[in-house]
Amino acid sequence: MKLNVISVQDFGESLEDIIDSAQRLKKGALKNSDPLKGKTLAMIFEKASTRTRVSFEVAMEQLGGHAIFLGTKDIQLGRGETISDTARVLSRMVDCIMYRASKHDMMLELANSATVPVISALDEIEHPCQAVADLMTIKEQKGKLKGLKLAYVGDGNNVCNSLMLGAAMVGMNFVAACPEGYEPNSRLMRQADKLAKKSGGSVKVIEDPGEAATKADVLYTDTWVSMGMEDETHERERIFKPYQLNSGLLKKGKKDCMVLHCLPAHRGLEITDEVMDGPRSFIFDQSENRLHTEKAILLALIH
Ligand code: CP
Numbered sequence: 001m002k003l004n005v006i007s008v009q010d011f012g013e014s015l016e017d018i019i020d021s022a023q024r025l026k027k028g029a030l031k032n033s034d035p036l037k038g039k040t041l042a043m044i045f046e047k048a049s050t051r052t053r054v055s056f057e058v059a060m061e062q063l064g065g066h067a068i069f070l071g072t073k074d075i076q077l078g079r080g081e082t083i084s085d086t087a088r089v090l091s092r093m094v095d096c097i098m099y100r101a102s103k104h105d106m107m108l109e110l111a112n113s114a115t116v117p118v119i120s121a122l123d124e125i126e127h128p129c130q131a132v133a134d135l136m137t138i139k140e141q142k143g144k145l146k147g148l149k150l151a152y153v154g155d156g157n158n159v160c161n162s163l164m165l166g167a168a169m170v171g172m173n174f175v176a177a178c179p180e181g182y183e184p185n186s187r188l189m190r191q192a193d194k195l196a197k198k199s200g201g202s203v204k205v206i207e208d209p210g211e212a213a214t215k216a217d218v219l220y221t222d223t224w225v226s227m228g229m230e231d232e233t234h235e236r237e238r239i240f241k242p243y244q245l246n247s248g249l250l251k252k253g254k255k256d257c258m259v260l261h262c263l264p265a266h267r268g269l270e271i272t273d274e275v276m277d278g279p280r281s282f283i284f285d286q287s288e289n290r291l292h293t294e295k296a297i298l299l300a301l302i303h
């Protein structure tokens with residue numbers, strides 16, 4: 001069976017199993033075996049990456065397989081070869097394709113043309129692998145997910161969309177505080193709402209960051225200027241200023257409220273040094289958990 005991970009929703013019922021598998025891998029499961037021996041992952045990057053690239057490459061290596069980095073400047077895709085032809089060629093040689101796409105449509109085209117599993121490593125709509133690491137980090141600290149209040153403050157972007165869907169799938173109470181016009185994707189909000197009704201969770205989008213943070217178990221933020229939006233930097237910094245994750249906002253959360261950020265962070269903008277480096281921050285555990293969750297995802301997709 002061919003399975004793609006383009007949205008968090010593609011994990012379906014397996015989402016919590018993948019989180020649990022990542023926790024076992026972190027504790028040393030499969031340490032002395034190479035379950036992906038002889039398997040190759042092609043990684044196409046149309047945008048920059050530190051965590052995603054390194055976590056997938058190290059994950060493949062530690063599982064006994066191999067990863068090939070394909071930057072668009074180096075492959076024929078950057079000279080006009082179609083994404084569909086690229087997918088067909090790679091499918092003849094590798095076991096899985098990971099793609100960080102400039103456009104969601106390109107992601108869909110690659111997934112439609114590939115005959116091996118495709119993993120989204122982010123596009124402008126979602127960042128599904130990030131959400132798995134986020135939920136793992138929360139479960140690691142809190143021992144559960146269901147019933148927790150997860151508050152996201154800032155831009156309703158790709159990271160927010162995937163987090164919202166993932167939280168809804170596992171029965172969390174998700175609230176996003178975003179300025180008007182910067183809410184999460186409306187189609188995904190409707191889907192998240194349906195998922196939350198099934199899981200016993202809830203999804204809310206409001207404007208007031210203070211209200212979102214009140215009694216939160218987890219406070220999450222991401223950059224105000226995602227890759228490809230650099231032209232809007234000045235305007236966005238002005239609009240998002242009241243949404244900074246600082247110690248005042250953190251005080252509104254529960255006493256043991258944890259802080260997450262997918263990174264890279266823009267210190268002094270969406271998050272202060274004090275919060276990022278403070279005792280409630282699990283941001284670097286979250287970043288390490290990318291490695292463990294990529295392993296669990298790869299094991300679930302490549303046999
Ligand atoms: N969080 C994340 O995906 O980071 P990179 O852009 O460095 O991969």
Ligand code: NVA
Nearest residue numbers: 157159226227263264
């Ligand atoms: N929202 C950010 C996430 C980076 C990992 C972006 O798309 O640039």
